[in-house]
Amino acid sequence: MKRIAIDMDEVMADTFQYCLDLYNAEFNLSLTPDCFHGHPLFEIIEPAHRPHVRSYFDRHEFFAGIHVMEGALEVVRELHRHYELFVVSAAMEVPSSFVAKFDWLRQHFPFIPASNIVFCGTKGIVSADYLIDDNVRQLNAFAGEGILFTAPHNMNETRFRRVNNWMEVRALFLPEE
Amino acid sequence: MKRIAIDMDEVMADTFQYCLDLYNAEFNLSLTPDCFHGHPLFEIIEPAHRPHVRSYFDRHEFFAGIHVMEGALEVVRELHRHYELFVVSAAMEVPSSFVAKFDWLRQHFPFIPASNIVFCGTKGIVSADYLIDDNVRQLNAFAGEGILFTAPHNMNETRFRRVNNWMEVRALFLPEE
Numbered sequence: 539m540k541r542i543a544i545d546m547d548e549v550m551a552d553t554f555q556y557c558l559d560l561y562n563a564e565f566n567l568s569l570t571p572d573c574f575h576g577h578p579l580f581e582i583i584e585p586a587h588r589p590h591v592r593s594y595f596d597r598h599e600f601f602a603g604i605h606v607m608e609g610a611l612e613v614v615r616e617l618h619r620h621y622e623l624f625v626v627s628a629a630m631e632v633p634s635s636f637v638a639k640f641d642w643l644r645q646h647f648p649f650i651p652a653s654n655i656v657f658c659g660t661k662g663i664v665s666a667d668y669l670i671d672d673n674v675r676q677l678n679a680f681a682g683e684g685i686l687f688t689a690p691h692n693m694n695e696t697r698f699r700r701v702n703n704w705m706e707v708r709a710l711f712l713p714e715e
Numbered sequence: 716m717k718r719i720a721i722d723m724d725e726v727m728a729d730t731f732q733y734c735l736d737l738y739n740a741e742f743n744l745s746l747t748p749d750c751f752h753g754h755p756l757f758e759i760i761e762p763a764h765r766p767h768v769r770s771y772f773d774r775h776e777f778f779a780g781i782h783v784m785e786g787a788l789e790v791v792r793e794l795h796r797h798y799e800l801f802v803v804s805a806a807m808e809v810p811s812s813f814v815a816k817f818d819w820l821r822q823h824f825p826f827i828p829a830s831n832i833v834f835c836g837t838k839g840i841v842s843a844d845y846l847i848d849d850n851v852r853q854l855n856a857f858a859g860e861g862i863l864f865t866a867p868h869n870m871n872e873t874r875f876r877r878v879n880n881w882m883e884v885r886a887l888f889l890p891e892e
Contacts, residue, residue, distance in 0.1 A: 543840075624840055630829040636813035652807045653836025660830050663720075663801055665842035665858060681842060 539622050542711070543656075543666035543680075545673065546627040546639060548689045549607065550614065550647070554579065556604045561591055574690035601638035606646050609704030616712055618649060625650060626664050628676065629657035670707065674698070685710070716799050719888070720833075720843040720857075722850065723804040723816060725866045726784065727791065727824070731756065733781045738768055751867035778815035783823050786881030794888055795826060802827060803841050805853065806834035847884060851875070862887070 547553040555571070557579065562569055565587060574582050583591060594600045617623055625647070629639055636657060643655055661669060662679035669680045670687050677684030677698050686698035687707075701707050724730040732748070734756065739746055742764060751759050760768060771777045794800055802824070806816055813834060820832055838846060839856035846857045847864050854861030854875050863875035864884075878884050 626840075629834075630817075630832055633814060633817045633829070636817070636834070637810060640807075640810045640813070651836070652810070654840075655807055655836060656840055657806075657813070657834040658830075659828070659832060663803075663831075663833055663842055665840055 539620075540668070541622040541624065541666040542617060543624045543626040543661070543664050543669045543682075544614070545669070545671040545676070545687070546625055546643065548672040549670055549687045550610045550625065551642065552605045552607045554689060556600075557591065557594060560594060560600075561587070564590075571690045576691065576694040578691045595632045596634045598638040598641075601635060601642050604642065607704065609708075611646065613704040613708045613712075614647060615649060616708065620712065622654075623650060624654045624656055624664070624666060626656045626658060626661055626666075626669070628659060628661065628673070630659040668711075670701070716797075717845070718799040718801065718843040719794060720801045720803040720838070720841050720846045720859075721791070722846070722848040722853070722864070723802055723820065725849040726847055726864045727787045727802065728819065729782045729784045731866060733777075734768065734771060737771060737777075738764070741767075748867045753868065753871040755868045772809045773811045775815040775818075778812060778819050781819065784881065786885075788823065790881040790885045790889075791824060792826065793885065797889065799831075800827060801831045801833055801841070801843060803833040803835060803838055803843075803846070805836060805838065805850070807836040845888075847878070 544550060558569060561567065561583065580588055625643055627639055629636055640655065643650065656664065660679045661676040664680060667682050668685055669677060669682060670685045671677050672687045672689035672692055674692060674695050677686060684698045686692060686695055686700045688700060688702040701710060721727060735746060738744065738760065757765055802820055804816055806813055817832065820827065833841065837856045838853040841857060844859050845862055846854060846859060847862045848854050849864045849866035849869055851869060851872050854863060861875045863869060863872055863877045865877060865879045878887060
């Protein structure tokens with residue numbers, strides 16, 4: 539059985555959109571994902587607002603509010619029948635998020651056992667056939683085949699096979715379903 | 716540069732001894748590591764005491780009190796110059812321990828960057844040349860070469876190359892130093 543490692547934020551969890559919604563609401567703005575084309579979140583928002591927005595990620599209730607990415611639940615459940623799945627999150631960047639991320643995954647994807655959740659820094663340490671991730675740095679570090687999941691910040695990337703949404707993940711990994 | 720993954724509890728951290736010291740003190744006992752020859756901690760202690768002892772692992776201050784395994788600091792520092800090191804802990808078994816384990820590692824081994832700390836369930840997901848671990852189940856799951864670090868519970872194991880202490884780790888990985 540082939541093994542797929544799946545990133546959490548921006549792939550399974552719509553973290554960017556939730557963060558943007560909070561930011562817009564708090565600062566009375568109306569930024570859309572298009573405003574971030576090719577740029578990370580923190581490059582576009584006002585420098586003076588950055589520490590405050592970073593602090594979102596220290597709060598358990600922030601993670602609790604994040605929605606599952608459209609289509610992720612259904613497709614991950616299908617993949618689970620044909621592949622060995624691991625969720626691999628670069629959680630070491632925000633140690634205060636460990637429990638919140640773990641709780642989110644157990645709540646929304648209870649069929650993925652805790653033993654198949656990995657918190658790491660670099661995904662070069664991950665042994666899997668595929669990694670689905672929005673982060674090019676992590677795909678570069680990974681030794682298997684990297685699949686780039688579209689997010690506003692990675693729109694200009696051309697180095698990896700790209701999937702734009704979970705329907706395209708299904709088409710790639712379950713072509714006969 | 717070859718990559719070595721190193722387990723935390725019972726290898727870098729003398730978790731067993733600290734747990735035993737607390738247990739002996741609380742219940743006015745005088746168990747020694749020899750009492751556990753070939754058996755996990757929870758097989759030997761009184762069934763009625765097990766939930767209480769398990770609760771130690773939910774407390775941040777428990778991890779904060781654990782000593783570094785004798786010789787670990789010096790040898791890990793030396794290995795760090797010749798190998799790519801990752802600390803890989805099966806922390807998913809006790810999610811409440813994430814932050815405490817992370818803080819312990821950052822305090823005692825500050826030269827290991829956060830990016831090289833991994834919390835997982837099974838170590839089959841770890842891509843490394845070597846894994847030094849006291850847990851035979853994890854060594855079996857690992858695809859590289861497993862090195863068994865002696866602990867009371869694994870005394871009867873014969874399936875892996877064994878190191879009895881950190882001096883033997885040094886002799887194995889840095890024979891010319």
